[in-house]
Amino acid sequence: MVKGEIIIVGDEILSGEVQDTNSFELAKQLSSAGFFIERITVVGDEQKEIVDVLLTAIKKADFIILTGGLGPTWDDKTVKAVAQALNRPLEINKEAYQHLKACLAKHGKPFLPSHEKMVLLPAGSKPLGLAFHACGFKLIFDEKPLYFLPGVPKQMNQILKAQVLPDLNIIFPNISILYKKTLRIFGISETEVSNKISSLLASFPEIKVSSLPCFPEVHLFLRANKKEDLDKLVKEIKTILGNDIFGEDTETMPEVVGKLLLKKGYHLSVAESLTGGLIGHLITSVSGSSNYFDRGVVTYSNQAKIELLGVPKEIVNKYGPVSEKTARYMAEGVKKLAKSDIGIAVTGYAGPTAGPEAEVGTVFIGLATPTKIEVTEWHFNGDRSEIKMLAAMTALDKLRRYLIL
Secondary structure, three states, X not given: OOEEEEEEEOHHHHOOOOOOOHHHHHHHHHXXXXXXXXXXXXXXXXXXXXXXXXXXXXXXXXXXXXXXXXXXXXXXXXXXXXXXXXXXXXXXXXXXXXXHHHHHHHOOOOOOHHHHHHXXXXXXXXXXXXXXXXXXEEEEEOOEEEEEEOOOHHHHHHHHHHHHHHHHHHHOOOOXXXXXXXXXXXXXXXXXXXXXXXXXXXXXXXXXXXXXXXXXXXEEEEEEOOHHHHHHXXXXXXXXXXXXXXXXXXXXXXXXXXXXHHHHOOOEEEEEXXXXXXXXXXXXXXXXXXXXXXXXXXXXXXXXXXXXXXXXXXXXXXXXXOOHHHHHHHHHHHHHHHOOOEXXXXXXXXXXXXXOOOOOOEEEEEEEOOOOEEEEEEEXXXXXXXXXXXXXXXXXXXXXXXXXX
8 A cells, every 4th residue: 555645834724814625635636546645734834844744754655745835935935844854955956947937038027036946946856837837846755756736726736637646656556446435325413324334344344434424414435445345335335324325426415306306207396485495506506407397486475475385374374384284285386386296395494583383493394296295394403504404405305215215
């Protein structure tokens, strides 16, 4: 197993002023290529700290990728730190110098003393990224490749794909492919998932499995060196978790529901109250949704429910807008209004205020199908936006579970 380390340099990352996307992209690309990332470290713009982190990483890793601190300003100290750590004198790199000088001349600008920092690299450096108007570099130290890339995400990503990954594949030609699978789960908590599959995972010690709550879902990430082992574990997890798994890899709930509606040849209409059009937004985020989604109606007020969906006024007055009976009439009403095969209705209180008939977080979801009308009551926790998202996703999940029967 080839082990790599990622080092991210920048005070702005540590202070939270700038979000670190480089480590995410690096880890994703490298792990997909079969490399194991043992550690990701974020360090500030202090030369001594950069030196210490780099020397520590060199002792353990087979290769290192560091991003940030390569610019021309006073707070860019990575190059000096690398020179100090590796005991390499700084010198003007001829290739980088000629390239920068030519670029400046092309725009009618002279090479100034302030430009020198951009081409002053540790001895033995090979410039990277010149084609992308960036000046990263590569060094070999203790027979290990060390890559120093700009912190600008676009430039970093360009150099990674065009130069670093191909170079790593040459240096480590026998790297084994890492097979990956993501299982997306909705309707049960991360703790429940763990309780259900923990004993099974013990039988597959060679497969790396991690779980992550990705509100409002739970994602299981599986990585294995052998595809047949991964396929076997995935099959057994699906047997245990059943329909709580709604998709794989990058599949979203709206995409899965859309495919099922197309397969059944059904058309859908939606009546929303507390979600305010969120369900319609999620459905129409999928290209081609017009093939199965007819319309969405936001009936936020009581009067809208009565006028547009035909909810009897006496029902609203007696049971309230957030009730099983109101949700039932809403689902049936929007189905009749659109002449669709299926109607979904959602009504509830997202907070922070509520009505006399129900508490904050109370949601009723109605599902009108060609053969029946079913209403379920839910009690969600969270702030206003979280309750709305939970209600919308639960409505879609309720539809999904009906369609797969």
